[in-house]
Amino acid sequence: MEEITALAKRRGFIFQSSEIYGGLGGFWDYGPLGAVMKRNVKNAWWRDTVELRDDVVAFDSSIIMHPATWEASGHVAAFHDVMVDCRVCKHRFRYDHLKDRARCPDCGSANAFTEPRNFSLMLRTSVGPMEDTSALAYLRPETAQGIFVNFKNVYQSSRKRPPFGIAQIGKAFRNEITPGNLTYRVREFEQAELEYFVPDDGKDMEVFREWVERRKAWYASYGVHQDRLRFYELKPEERPHYARAGVDVEYLFPWGWGELESIAHRGTYDLEAHMRLSGKDLRFFDETSKKHETPLLIESSAGIDRTMLTFLVDAYERETSVDPNGKATERTVLRLHPCIAPVQVAVFSLARNKPELVERARSIERDLRSHFRTQYDEGNIGQLYRRQDEIGTPFCVTVDYETLDDASVTVRERDAMRQERIGFEKLHEYLEERT
Numbered sequence: 001m002e003e004i005t006a007l008a009k010r011r012g013f014i015f016q017s018s019e020i021y022g023g024l025g026g027f028w029d030y031g032p033l034g035a036v037m038k039r040n041v042k043n044a045w046w047r048d049t050v051e052l053r054d055d056v057v058a059f060d061s062s063i064i065m066h067p068a069t070w071e072a073s074g075h076v077a078a079f080h081d082v083m084v085d086c087r088v089c090k091h092r093f094r095y096d097h098l099k100d101r102a103r104c105p106d107c108g109s110a111n112a113f114t115e116p117r118n119f120s121l122m123l124r125t126s127v128g129p130m131e132d133t134s135a136l137a138y139l140r141p142e143t144a145q146g147i148f149v150n151f152k153n154v155y156q157s158s159r160k161r162p163p164f165g166i167a168q169i170g171k172a173f174r175n176e177i178t179p180g181n182l183t184y185r186v187r188e189f190e191q192a193e194l195e196y197f198v199p200d201d202g203k204d205m206e207v208f209r210e211w212v213e214r215r216k217a218w219y220a221s222y223g224v225h226q227d228r229l230r231f232y233e234l235k236p237e238e239r240p241h242y243a244r245a246g247v248d249v250e251y252l253f254p255w256g257w258g259e260l261e262s263i264a265h266r267g268t269y270d271l272e273a274h275m276r277l278s279g280k281d282l283r284f285f286d287e288t289s290k291k292h293e294t295p296l297l298i299e300s301s302a303g304i305d306r307t308m309l310t311f312l313v314d315a316y317e318r319e320t321s322v323d324p325n326g327k328a329t330e331r332t333v334l335r336l337h338p339c340i341a342p343v344q345v346a347v348f349s350l351a352r353n354k355p356e357l358v359e360r361a362r363s364i365e366r367d368l369r370s371h372f373r374t375q376y377d378e379g380n381i382g383q384l385y386r387r388q389d390e391i392g393t394p395f396c397v398t399v400d401y402e403t404l405d406d407a408s409v410t411v412r413e414r415d416a417m418r419q420e421r422i423g424f425e426k427l428h429e430y431l432e433e434r435t
């Protein structure tokens, strides 16, 4: 993780938030490459969950909602972790994370913990000119509730009836006791949530399984190592009381297995809770039973920051190759999927001071720019390759002296480091097939 954190900073993927002031725990900024990569992760999810289906509609709700939302959802009463403080070093820990409940993992003091107590994960703010309790509001800890309270607005305006889904990507906030592991556990993050509503006609578990399979296929299609990914079926005692089934998607990070996404069958719990507190009817009219029904809910809730971190960790490799003369060279490479990589094609001029080469390379890069995410660079070819390997660029195109005679370029592929000579007229097609 230290190596990946250093690379993420050096190459402009992830910076500590407000670093010049010493940073703020649990908050991170995405640099020029990180911002592009994160957008690619979101697009990949959105494409598969919304655009490629005719039964899922898009949504974008506000971060701050009426505080009653969080009473109905149960967050005000129960969204907390249990924490303890070490009386000696003053460090704070999540009680459920402590391996040894008698000895402080930081300073080693024995029996120095305070009594365990609840700590609300809800971040508060106030809305309007008054700062009294009537102005109290929360930054949403999940995007899902924005969908639930709008269920009726959405199905009426989009003329949908269950089975159908509502999807949203947006910021969520949790005042985590112990943020850590780069962007794995943070206080401000993005969620990609799909809420799929089904009639209570006995097919709900089938739909639940279909979503688990769809999400499995999604991770596999972006090349995540299958032996580092598991779909953990929650046992009845591990599920929240309202959940009828649950699968956690977990990845084997350098520090152990960590959750990326939770897929849950939430029954009628959420809509019923909002109907009770608001007094509004959120049921739909079921044409089969000719009755007003509360639909069942299947949820897939993924963290964008955790997914991006997974793609980075999973792609990271340091490899040593030995040339025919026995000389070993080491390189760091991010084997990112071409749809996720921030740069897809880098175009180089072999020399900085040869205007014909520079002009030709720049013109090729300009032509490719409207089809691929490109970058122009020039100089020492070894250094250029090393830099692009580190940021995960799948293809490098080099304009050299021969280019001026034979109208072709050298295309070097990141993973096998294979090089091919490709004519100008074939270049676009060659890259398109492979990205």
Ligand code: GAP
Residues within 6 Å of the ligand: 141, 142, 143, 144, 174, 176, 183, 184, 185, 186, 187, 189, 191, 193, 259, 260, 261, 262, 299, 301, 302, 303, 304, 305, 306
């Ligand atoms: N609506 C259901 C829900 O929010 P969750 O398991 O609490 O379920 C879903 O959260 C996902 O959101 C997690 O699997 C994780 O990827 C992401 N997530 C939750 N808390 C996070 C945090 N503190 N930092 C980064 N990602 C987080």
